[in-house]
Each structure stands twice: as C-alpha cells, then as structure tokens.
Amino acid sequence: MSPMPKRGILEIAAYTPGKSRAAGVAQPIKLSANENPLGCSPAAREAYMAASSRLHLYPDAKTSSLRAAIAAKFNLEPERLIFGAGSDEIFAVAAQTYLGPGDNAVQPEFGFAAWSIAVRATGAEMRSAAEPSYVADVDTLLAAVDERTRIVFIANPANPTGTWLPFSEIERLHDRLPRDVLLVLDGAYAECAYGLEGYSDGLEWSRDKQNVIVTRTFSKIYGLASLRIGWAYAAPAVADAMNRIRLPFSVPSAGEAAAVAALADDAFVERSVALVVQGRRELTNALRHMGLTTLDTAANFVTVRFDDAAKVETELARRGLLVRHLANYNLPDWLRITVGMPTDQARLIEALKEIVSAAPRQ
Numbered sequence: 042m043s044p045m046p047k048r049g050i051l052e053i054a055a056y057t058p059g060k061s062r063a064a065g066v067a068q069p070i071k072l073s074a075n076e077n078p079l080g081c082s083p084a085a086r087e088a089y090m091a092a093s094s095r096l097h098l099y100p101d102a103k104t105s106s107l108r109a110a111i112a113a114k115f116n117l118e119p120e121r122l123i124f125g126a127g128s129d130e131i132f133a134v135a136a137q138t139y140l141g142p143g144d145n146a147v148q149p150e151f152g153f154a155a156w157s158i159a160v161r162a163t164g165a166e167m168r169s170a171a172e173p174s175y176v177a178d179v180d181t182l183l184a185a186v187d188e189r190t191r192i193v194f195i196a197n198p199a200n201p202t203g204t205w206l207p208f209s210e211i212e213r214l215h216d217r218l219p220r221d222v223l224l225v226l227d228g229a230y231a232e233c234a235y236g237l238e239g240y241s242d243g244l245e246w247s248r249d250k251q252n253v254i255v256t257r258t259f260s261k262i263y264g265l266a267s268l269r270i271g272w273a274y275a276a277p278a279v280a281d282a283m284n285r286i287r288l289p290f291s292v293p294s295a296g297e298a299a300a301v302a303a304l305a306d307d308a309f310v311e312r313s314v315a316l317v318v319q320g321r322r323e324l325t326n327a328l329r330h331m332g333l334t335t336l337d338t339a340a341n342f343v344t345v346r347f348d349d350a351a352k353v354e355t356e357l358a359r360r361g362l363l364v365r366h367l368a369n370y371n372l373p374d375w376l377r378i379t380v381g382m383p384t385d386q387a388r389l390i391e392a393l394k395e396i397v398s399a400a401p402r403q
C-alpha cells in the first residue's frame with residue numbers, strides 16, 4: 042500500500058524548463074527560456090541586496106508596496122490586484138478557485154504549458170482549440186466552449202509561437218463568452234508588443250469586466266525571473282475569491298523590493314524592449330534568409346522550423362548555444378530561440394548556417 046495521487050495526477054507531464062546546461066561547455070549562451078539578456082535594472086539589484094538585512098522576517102502578505110507601485114504605474118485599483126510566485130502561481134490559483142472534476146478549461150492548441158498543469162491538477166479537463174496558422178483562433182476557441190467550461194486561457198503575445206492577436210479579436214472572444222466563464226488574458230510578453238498597431242494589453246479595457254483576469258510578470262522584460270513575481274488585475278469578486286486561497290507569503294520581501302525598483306526604472310525597460318524589437322527583427326531576417334520558416338513574433342523570441350529540429354538543438358548545444366526544442370508542445374519540427382545580445386545572436390546565426398548547410402537535403 043502506498044499513497045495514491047488523485048485521479049489524473051500521474052497523467053500530467055511535469056513542466057519542462059528551457060535547458061540551462063550544455064555538456065562540456067562551462068558557460069553556454071542561454072537562449073532557451075525567454076529571459077532578458079540585459080539582466081535586470083541595477084536599481085532592482087540594489088534594492089534586492091538592501092533587503093538582505095530582513096531575511097528573518099516574513100514578507101508582507103499583502104505585498105503592499107508593490108501593490109501601490111503597480112496601481113500607480115498602470116492606473117489600477119490596488120484592491121483588485123493579485124500577487125503570486127510568478128504568474129504561474131496565479132494560473133494555479135485561478136484553476137483551484139474555478140475548476141473541479143467535470144469542468145473544463147479551453148486554450149489555444151499551443152497554449153503555455155503551465156496552464157494545462159494547473160487545470161488538470163484540479164481534476165478538470167484542458168481542451169485545446171486548433172491554431173491553423175500557429176495563431177490563436179477565436180472561432181475554434183469559442184467552438185470548444187461548452188456548459189462545463191469555466192476558464193478560457195489566452196496569451197497575447199503567445200508562447201511558444203510568439204504570434205499575437207489584434208485586440209479586437211480578444212474583445213470578440215470576450216463578447217461571445219458566457220459571462221460565467223473567466224477569461225485569463227496572459228500578458229507575460231505584453232511589453233514586447235506595445236506599439237504594434239492594434240495591440241493592447243487589455244488592462245484598461247478589463248476595468249468594467251466581471252469575468253476577466255489580466256496576468257503580468259516581472260520575469261521577462263524586467264529581468265527578474267529568479268525572484269518569481271507575477272501579478273494580475275481582476276474584477277473585485279474574482280480577486281476576492283482568489284486571494285482567499287493563495288499562499289500568503291509567496292512573494293518574498295527581497296523580490297518585492299526589487300520589483301518596486303524595477304518598475305521605476307523606465308530607462309531599463311526601454312532599453313530592453315529596444316533590444317528585443319531589433320533582435321527579433323534581425324534574427325527573423327537571418328533565419329528567413331537561410332530559407333527557414335519563422336513565425337511572425339511579437340515576443341522576445343523567434344520560433345523557427347527545421348527538417349530535424351532535435352538534431353539542430355543538439356548541434357547548437359554542442360557549440361554552447363542553448364535553444365528550446367518544442368517537442369513537448371507538439372511542435373517537434375520547431376525550435377524557439379530567445380532574443381539575445383547581438384554578439385550571441387551573431388554566433389547563433391553563424392552556427393546555424395554551418396549546421397543547416399551540413400544537413401543532407403530531404
């Protein structure tokens with residue numbers, strides 16, 4: 042006899058993080074987890090270090106200083122914010138709050154892997170709606186919704202494809218959803234898409250919506266992935282329900298202090314976005330120039346197809362370049378490459394030219 046996990050738990054495959062090690066290479070170039078190659082704001086690092094004198098104290102369970110800073114910066118009501126150990130925790134809390142056995146959630150076919158884990162852990166089913174052109178499709182999403190659907194997840198821009206929808210499509214999705222279905226709009230890469238015509242992060246729009254939650258993170262453009270700070274803006278009733286069950290201390294004080302400082306450093310964010318915008322354009326051009334197919338990205342990575350993506354991933358790793366093979370996303374022919382520093386991207390492109398030209402034609 043041994044303890045039996047709940048039904049369905051052993052059918053869930055654990056999240057596969059982007060690789061961080063390459064055999065025989067001391068310091069590989071990591072382009073596998075959509076991190077910020079510039080690191081983080083120096084002010085954030087300082088704030089983090091300064092907080093080290095308070096490590097023996099529990100964090101503020103209300104995350105009050107970051108709450109106030111986000112509310113001021115984005116013009117949001119502080120009491121409608123939810124915090125978590127990364128937006129990952131917020132997805133899990135949303136799932137625990139709204140789903141149980143017999144319910145389902147709906148996502149685009151290539152939805153972010155953590156959503157499905159969160160959903161299935163509750164005993165609910167995750168339904169995936171076809172993305173015919175690797176872009177989330179509002180019609181297939183709506184077709185997958187039934188009377189047991191409680192949550193629809195969508196990321197804009199999306200991971201792992203990098204593709205995005207004009208905000209009118211998000212509005213159309215919301216308009217046609219039953220009002221008792223929660224729409225989770227995941228904006229992990231929102232900053233990378235600001236300025237694209239037709240793009241909106243949805244924060245302002247969601248103010249008068251009772252069934253929308255917009256999630257954001259400090260892991261990407263702010264470069265604080267290791268500190269695990271995510272936040273969300275939701276209708277008061279949604280925020281109230283979710284805040285009842287979230288872990289009270291999941292955002293550590295040092296992380297909160299760093300995030301407050303990061304939020305104030307507009308210059309760092311601007312530099313980071315500029316690097317992403319230029320880097321994804323150059324990477325896309327170079328890959329297409331090699332005759333490869335890439336998806337139109339609005340995020341900080343480029344998703345590209347190869348005849349033998351697994352082999353290309355291995356060959357790159359041998360040269361100290363880590364990228365992400367998307368086999369676990371049911372995209373076995375695709376690699377996802379995070380925008381890196383220009384010199385690292387140049388190395389990657391040279392390596393790819395070598396690998397692709399050496400591959401036998403099919």
Ligand SMILES: Cc1ncc(COP(=O)(O)O)c(C=O)c1O
Pocket residue numbers: 074075126127128129130153196199200227229230257258259260266269270271
């Ligand atoms: C679409 C999307 N949402 C959320 C996250 C999770 O971010 P966090 O570090 O805030 O948990 C990621 C991270 O890769 C992501 O790609």
